[in-house]
Amino acid sequence: MIPAVRILIVEDDTPLAAGLTQILRAEGHAADVMASGERALLALQQEKFDLAILDVGLPGIDGFEVLRRLRAAGQRMPVLLLTARDQVEERVRGLDLGADDYMPKPFAMQELAARVRALLRRAQAQTGPKIVHGPLTLDLVARRAFLDGEPLELAAREWSVLEVLLARVERIVSKDAIIQAVSSWGEELSPNAIEVYVSRLRAKLEPAGVRIRTVRGFGYMLEEYKGA
Amino acid sequence: MPRSLRRHLLRLLLPPVAALLAAGAVAAYFISLRPASEAYDQALVDIGLALGDRIRGAGGAYYFDLPSVAERALRTDKYDTIYYSVQAPDGVQIGGETGLPAPPSMRSGADGVRAFDGEYRGTAVRIVALRVPCEADVCTVQVAETRNKRDRLARDIVLSSLVPELLIALATLAIVWFGVKRGLVPLEELCAQIKMRSARDLRPIDLGETPTEAAPLVGALNQLLVQVDEARRNQQRFLSNAAHQLRTPLAGLQAHAELALAQPVPEPVRAELEQVRAATVRTARLANQLLALARAEPGGYRAETFVPVNLRRTVEETADEWVRRARDKEIDLGFELEDAMVTGDAFLLREIFMNLVHNAIEYTPRGGRVTVRTGRRRARAFIELEDNGPGIASSERRRVRERFYRIPGTAGAGSGLGLAIVSEIAHAHGAEVEIGEGADGQGCRVALTFLAAQDRLAADAP
Numbered sequence: 001m002i003p004a005v006r007i008l009i010v011e012d013d014t015p016l017a018a019g020l021t022q023i024l025r026a027e028g029h030a031a032d033v034m035a036s037g038e039r040a041l042l043a044l045q046q047e048k049f050d051l052a053i054l055d056v057g058l059p060g061i062d063g064f065e066v067l068r069r070l071r072a073a074g075q076r077m078p079v080l081l082l083t084a085r086d087q088v089e090e091r092v093r094g095l096d097l098g099a100d101d102y103m104p105k106p107f108a109m110q111e112l113a114a115r116v117r118a119l120l121r122r123a124q125a126q127t128g129p130k131i132v133h134g135p136l137t138l139d140l141v142a143r144r145a146f147l148d149g150e151p152l153e154l155a156a157r158e159w160s161v162l163e164v165l166l167a168r169v170e171r172i173v174s175k176d177a178i179i180q181a182v183s184s185w186g187e188e189l190s191p192n193a194i195e196v197y198v199s200r201l202r203a204k205l206e207p208a209g210v211r212i213r214t215v216r217g218f219g220y221m222l223e224e225y226k227g228a
Numbered sequence: 229m230p231r232s233l234r235r236h237l238l239r240l241l242l243p244p245v246a247a248l249l250a251a252g253a254v255a256a257y258f259i260s261l262r263p264a265s266e267a268y269d270q271a272l273v274d275i276g277l278a279l280g281d282r283i284r285g286a287g288g289a290y291y292f293d294l295p296s297v298a299e300r301a302l303r304t305d306k307y308d309t310i311y312y313s314v315q316a317p318d319g320v321q322i323g324g325e326t327g328l329p330a331p332p333s334m335r336s337g338a339d340g341v342r343a344f345d346g347e348y349r350g351t352a353v354r355i356v357a358l359r360v361p362c363e364a365d366v367c368t369v370q371v372a373e374t375r376n377k378r379d380r381l382a383r384d385i386v387l388s389s390l391v392p393e394l395l396i397a398l399a400t401l402a403i404v405w406f407g408v409k410r411g412l413v414p415l416e417e418l419c420a421q422i423k424m425r426s427a428r429d430l431r432p433i434d435l436g437e438t439p440t441e442a443a444p445l446v447g448a449l450n451q452l453l454v455q456v457d458e459a460r461r462n463q464q465r466f467l468s469n470a471a472h473q474l475r476t477p478l479a480g481l482q483a484h485a486e487l488a489l490a491q492p493v494p495e496p497v498r499a500e501l502e503q504v505r506a507a508t509v510r511t512a513r514l515a516n517q518l519l520a521l522a523r524a525e526p527g528g529y530r531a532e533t534f535v536p537v538n539l540r541r542t543v544e545e546t547a548d549e550w551v552r553r554a555r556d557k558e559i560d561l562g563f564e565l566e567d568a569m570v571t572g573d574a575f576l577l578r579e580i581f582m583n584l585v586h587n588a589i590e591y592t593p594r595g596g597r598v599t600v601r602t603g604r605r606r607a608r609a610f611i612e613l614e615d616n617g618p619g620i621a622s623s624e625r626r627r628v629r630e631r632f633y634r635i636p637g638t639a640g641a642g643s644g645l646g647l648a649i650v651s652e653i654a655h656a657h658g659a660e661v662e663i664g665e666g667a668d669g670q671g672c673r674v675a676l677t678f679l680a681a682q683d684r685l686a687a688d689a690p
Contacts, residue, residue: 019483084475106479109486216562
């Protein structure tokens with residue numbers, strides 16, 4: 001499971017901020033709300049947060065500017081942008097400025113919770129030694145996998161495919177992206193080979209409730225763990 | 229009736245030109261008639277002088293002596309009859325016809341000759357009166373001549389000058405006509421240039437090619453274009469802000485409805501909360517659709533800001549969300565994506581996909597199958613959605629493109645805007661919308677085929 005973390009919510013709309021706080025606390029996290037960019041930057045100087053949920057349309061300095069300044073100050077925590085303006089250019093701008101994810105308002109609370117979990121897991125994988133997904137644990141240092149606490153045998157390619165999927169839970173990972181991530185030293189894997197690795201992974205993981213969905217004609221999606 | 233500049237110019241130019249030509253013709257007539265007429269008068273004077281030579285007199289008594297041979301010779305003329313009268317200084321008639329009209333007043337020229345018009349024996353005549361010396365005194369000789377020669381001459385002058393005068397007049401009128409027409413060509417070109425513009429093109433008209441005289445007009449038009457463009461942008465900004473401003477409170481509403489649903493609440497309350505949540509989601513979607521519709525209208529976006537967009541990427545970028553939604557309904561959402569480059573508004577092109585895939589998932593029953601395709605067919609980019617749901621009856625395929633139209637008896641709570649938005653965006657991008665059946669005659673297939681760039685240019689031209 002993901003250990004409890006501290007999350008900064010920067011949102012000036014009081015009802016929405018209250019809703020976000022509740023859902024995050026229900027997930028077992030600590031959440032602080034700041035209603036303006038200035039206060040958020042002040043809080044970031046004084047306290048340490050594991051993740052920030054940042055509204056773009058803030059009064060005063062806007063979310064983009066807060067993001068720019070906190071990245072400029074060397075803050076590396078994952079940032080999830082919330083925006084009322086669901087436009088391509090805005091998403092690109094946010095991601096360019098160093099946001100990790102982007103959600104147009106309004107959104108389902110479950111969706112938000114899932115995104116937060118995915119971001120925390122990714123941050124953990126980058127900084128920590130382990131990736132945890134339901135009953136599945138990947139020890140990145142020892143390069144060993146466990147399922148329900150039992151050691152799980154994974155071939156090198158299977159491990160690579162699983163790692164790519166784990167980095168993007170609930171997101172489609174295209175076959176091309178998997179091929180690029182898994183191939184090395186000039187040898188290119190065929191889409192068929194990827195299908196073989198995925199079906200082997202499924203055989204090993206599905207009995208424990210870890211599901212890899214096929215997105216026809218596109219790729220795969222490792223689903224949120226919802227119990228065996 | 230609209231005022232025609234050409235008609236106005238012609239109306240101003242043609243009457244004075246015609247009047248000038250007519251006056252010129254009349255003046256020419258008189259100018260050429262006078263010397264000819266004077267020559268005829270001189271012939272009469274010569275006769276008068278010859279007659280004067282025949283006056284004899286002694287001691288205050290005068291008589292006129294003209295042999296009949298000489299008289300016949302004098303009177304011989306091919307065209308006219310000649311009359312004369314000779315009077316002694318005391319006014320007594322001594323020869324010729326009596327009753328010739330007297331000169332209006334006997335104020336004669338330096339040579340004592342006076343020419344005038346009169347009437348004799350019911351006929352118009354030309355008369356010269358001259359004073360001739362007789363003895364130590366002065367006698368008066370009048371010679372009259374009918375006007376046949378003169379009238380003939382006048383007629384000849386009129387006839388011989390009429391044809392060239394008429395030709396000159398016609399040529400002048402033609403020159404004026406074509407000159408006005410040619411002179412107005414730059415204006416007509418300007419007009420054609422403005423007509424050719426699409427309603428979305430609010431760029432100022434190039435003043436470089438405009439005639440100087442039309443520059444103030446074009447300048448004013450450009451100013452208006454700038455104002456319209458500004459107003460359009462303000463309207464868009466307002467619409468965009470309004471639609472966006474709605475979304476934050478809606479997000480709060482949805483958050484709390486969902487949090488309440490997560491509590492252990494009695495079943496009737498749960499059902500009510502579920503309604504609130506669903507209505508919130510619909511409202512948010514409606515706000516987004518209205519924004520899309522406003523942007524797809526003429527004036528809603530700027531054609532000159534269109535950018536190259538690969539529809540394949542558009543689909544790939546938003547596919548996650550739809551795969552998750554399809555999963556909730558156990559629908560198999562699949563993709564067959566090839567590159568499909570079009571030129572357009574990235575936001576609107578994404579709305580095409582969003583609305584089509586939303587409809588497909590909404591109206592396909594649980595366990596169904598939806599496929600998204602992009603690519604090129606016969607050099608034209610396309611995006612296509614196919615499902616195995618209930619389909620759209622052929623009789624409804626036109627109407628479903630209308631705003632707010634929903635097929636009677638349709639389940640769910642759609643706004644009836646989805647396909648209208650798709651149609652308007654397609655229209656704005658020069659794409660054709662085709663609504664038909666799925667592969668085995670079952671379900672629904674909606675395809676948008678975009679005209680190639682060069683075809684679009686041809687289609688835009690009038």
